[in-house]
Amino acid sequence: MTKLALVRHGQSAWNLENRFTGWWDADLTEKGEAEARHSGTLLKGVDADFRAAFTSVQTRAIRTLWMALTEMGRVWVPVEKNWQLNERHYGGLTGLDKAETAAKHGDEQVHVWRRSYDVPPPPIDEDSQYNPAKDPRYKGIDVPATESLKTTLERVLPYWNNEIAPVLSAGTDTVIAAHGNSLRALVKHLFNVPDESITGIEIPTGNPLLIDLDANLKPISVRYLDAARATPLPELP
Structure with missing residues (x-):
């Protein structure tokens, strides 16, 4: 039996400001740092026996993993970073205040953009100050202009299959520190969550979701480590 821990990064500055963040590289707040250490x-x-770790190329996830590994006494664990574990790209919503966006476009439309499985927000303007396309960490990558949860899963899944799954199949307990939507995409895959139900899965910040996997990487148990901050769990497949 192999253990997989999914850790959503701690609170970020734009989480606190209630802004759509996505691929923008917002850092952790003091509360976010405390959540990371608590995880x-x-x-x-x-x-x-956690001996492998994966994260995105976004600061809030990387620092969450650093702090968690420090508290675990496991800073020596090899860490792989990849953009395919990034948060969902919120396109033209990036940087906008969520309440102001709802007032402008209506609660129903914003709910569709945020919580539908396959409807992306409008694409980000090429000249937007929040467009990550020219960020050096994405050199050589075809950066999307917007993403739905469906397209997020489509870029997370190959990385899972090619890089993470072989490590787990070898019996190595593993930590993944990433984001609400990239982790939601993994949960959808692991637990075969239906399209219409997956957006109801909300992993709290800084509360590890611990999954026991069998030899075929099928979940046989799942629980949050901080029961007081738990949200509804996915059903075992």
Whole structure:
């Protein structure tokens, strides 16, 4: 039995400001740093031997993983970073205040953009100050102009299949520190969550979701390590 811990990064500055963040590289707040350290404390108490870690190329996820591994006494664990674990790209909504956006476009439209499975927000303007296309970390990458959860899953899944799954199949307990939507995409895949139900899965910041996997990487148990901050769990397939 192999253990997989999914850790959503701690609160970011734009989470606090209620702004659509996506691929913008917002850093952690003090609360976010505390959540990151707490996730490490929780993981340290698990009967597991975590020897591999994966994260995105976004600061808030990377720093969350650093702090968690520090609390775990596991800073020596090899870490792989990849843009395919990035948060969903919110396109033209990036940087906008969520309440103001709802007032402008209507709650129903914003709800569709945020919570539908396959409807992306409008694309980001090429000359937007928040457009990540010219960020050096994405050199050589065909940066999307917007993403739905469906297209997020389509770029997360190949990385899972090619890089993460082989590590888990070898029996290595693994931590993935990433984002609400990239982790939601993984949960959809692992638990075969229907399209119409997946947006109801909300992983809290800084509360590791611990999954026990069988030899075929099928979940056999799942729980949040901080029960007081748990949200509804996906059903076992």
